[in-house]
Amino acid sequence: MILLTGATGTTGSATVAQLRRTGHPFRIMSRDVGRAQAQFGHDLDYVEGDFARPESLDAAFAGIETLSLLCAFSEGMVEFELNAVEAAVRAGIRRIVKMSAIGAAPDAPTTIRRWHGVIERRIDESGILRTHLWPNAFMQNFRRFAPLIRERGEFYAPLGDARVSLVEIEDVAAVTVAALIEDGHEGETYEITGPEAVSYAECAAILSEELGRQVRYVSVSDEEARAALVEAGIGPEAAQALVEIDGLFREGFGAPVTDVVERVTGRRARDFRTFVRENAGLFR
Numbered sequence: 001m002i003l004l005t006g007a008t009g010t011t012g013s014a015t016v017a018q019l020r021r022t023g024h025p026f027r028i029m030s031r032d033v034g035r036a037q038a039q040f041g042h043d044l045d046y047v048e049g050d051f052a053r054p055e056s057l058d059a060a061f062a063g064i065e066t067l068s069l070l071c072a073f074s075e076g077m078v079e080f081e082l083n084a085v086e087a088a089v090r091a092g093i094r095r096i097v098k099m100s101a102i103g104a105a106p107d108a109p110t111t112i113r114r115w116h117g118v119i120e121r122r123i124d125e126s127g128i129l130r131t132h133l134w135p136n137a138f139m140q141n142f143r144r145f146a147p148l149i150r151e152r153g154e155f156y157a158p159l160g161d162a163r164v165s166l167v168e169i170e171d172v173a174a175v176t177v178a179a180l181i182e183d184g185h186e187g188e189t190y191e192i193t194g195p196e197a198v199s200y201a202e203c204a205a206i207l208s209e210e211l212g213r214q215v216r217y218v219s220v221s222d223e224e225a226r227a228a229l230v231e232a233g234i235g236p237e238a239a240q241a242l243v244e245i246d247g248l249f250r251e252g253f254g255a256p257v258t259d260v261v262e263r264v265t266g267r268r269a270r271d272f273r274t275f276v277r278e279n280a281g282l283f284r
């Protein structure tokens with residue numbers, strides 16, 4: 001049996017939809033099963049579980065062979081996911097597919113990559129078979145710009161003219177599903193990117209063409225970006241960690257393009273224009 005954690009979130013919900021279509025049995029863990037049932041329907045299998053409460057994980061992980069490990073990015077993430085790895089060891093789970101981030105390492109110079117690196121290291125030491133998923137930034141992050149694009153025709157980020165190989169979550173989900181249901185992905189670390197590296201000015205041009213009205217990208221300072229994230233309710237440490245990623249991108253770290261999506265799924269990764277077309281209603 002496969003257990004999906006983080007299933008009700010951005011990539012998790014795409015994974016649920018795709019895994020459902022394969023016909024493989026799976027179970028969804030959520031802190032709030034009623035909410036998850038309202039989201040996905042009553043015909044799926046659910047279990048209550050909270051990474052913050054290890055005893056709830058012992059019950060949720062019983063009888064599970066393959067664990068999809070994903071937690072929302074938050075200041076408690078390392079503790080939460082380490083709780084899950086310990087519970088996976090206790091439950092005798094055979095395989096973990098871990099949602100991580102590109103460049104993860106315990107000694108990485110930026111917070112998010114370091115947090116994921118610490119969790120990956122513990123999984124590697126546990127002896128459990130594992131696949132580490134290293135997606136680049138999600139195209140779906142543009143959803144947080146949607147109100148500004150709708151209201152002002154502008155969006156703001158501290159990216160300068162950096163290029164980033166943004167990836168669509170449907171592609172991240174497709175790689176996740178392959179790693180969950182197929183053999184042969186164990187031991188792999190998959191750098192999941194889109195098919196091209198785009199600058200935010202190019203994204204603005206694509207948005208303008210697809211929406212039929214002018215959309216402008218405004219590059220802002222790290223300090224302005226951090227203040228906006230904190231104002232939007234993100235904790236100061238998490239806001240700092242997100243701004244650090246943009247700094248790395250300015251150094252070109254986010255630009256490499258890989259063929260992982262095509263190699264693993266047999267389909268070309270989606271480009272930003274397709275993402276905008278499929279989500280145009282959000283930005284209009």
Ligand SMILES: NC(=O)c1ccc[n+]([C@@H]2O[C@H](COP(=O)([O-])OP(=O)(O)OC[C@H]3O[C@@H](n4cnc5c(N)ncnc54)[C@H](OP(=O)(O)O)[C@@H]3O)[C@@H](O)[C@H]2O)c1
Nearest residue numbers: 006008009010011030031050051052071072101136137138
């Ligand atoms: N955004 C990007 O560009 C990007 C790029 C690369 C990697 N990533 C990585 O992707 C991950 C985030 O993925 P996402 O955006 O799909 O996540 P998300 O939508 O923010 O949330 C995922 C889920 O985490 C679950 N969760 C939160 N706290 C929990 C807890 N205490 N116990 C159990 N479950 C908990 C929630 O499930 P319930 O509420 O149902 O319990 C939630 O649905 C992070 O690891 C991030 O570093 C993101």
